[in-house]
Amino acid sequence: MQDKEYAKGIYFNKPKIEWKKCEISIDKRMLIEWLNTKIDDGEKYLKLDVKESKDGTKWYGQVNDWKPDNESDQKNRTEIPSQEPKKAFEDEIPF
Numbered sequence: 288m289q290d291k292e293y294a295k296g297i298y299f300n301k302p303k304i305e306w307k308k309c310e311i312s313i314d315k316r317m318l319i320e321w322l323n324t325k326i327d328d329g330e331k332y333l334k335l336d337v338k339e340s341k342d343g344t345k346w347y348g349q350v351n352d353w354k355p356d357n358e359s360d361q362k363n364r365t366e367i368p369s370q371e372p373k374k375a376f377e378d379e380i381p382f
Contacts, residue, residue: 294318298312
C-alpha cells in the first residue's frame with residue numbers, strides 16, 4: 288500500500304451557505320510547484336478525493352491513485368455518464 292499523498296496549495300472548506308457545495312482556496316504558486324512534480328508521472332489527469340477530518344473541522348484533498356489490478360476490476364468499475372454543462376444563469380438563480 289502506498290503512502291497517502293495530499294494536495295499542496297489547494298484548500299477545501301465547508302461552505303456556510305447551504306446552496307454552495309464547497310469553497311476552494313488556491314495558493315497559485317504552491318499549487319503550480321506541486322503540479323509540476325506530477326507532470327512526468329505518465330498520467331494525463333490527477334484525481335483528488337475531497338475528504339473530511341475525523342473531528343469534522345477540516346476538509347482536505349487526497350490524491351486518488353487507484354488503478355485496477357486486473358481486467359475484471361476494470362469491468363466491475365461503474366462509469367458515471369457525463370452530463371452536458373449547464374448554461375450560466377438559467378432561470379435557477381437563487382435570488
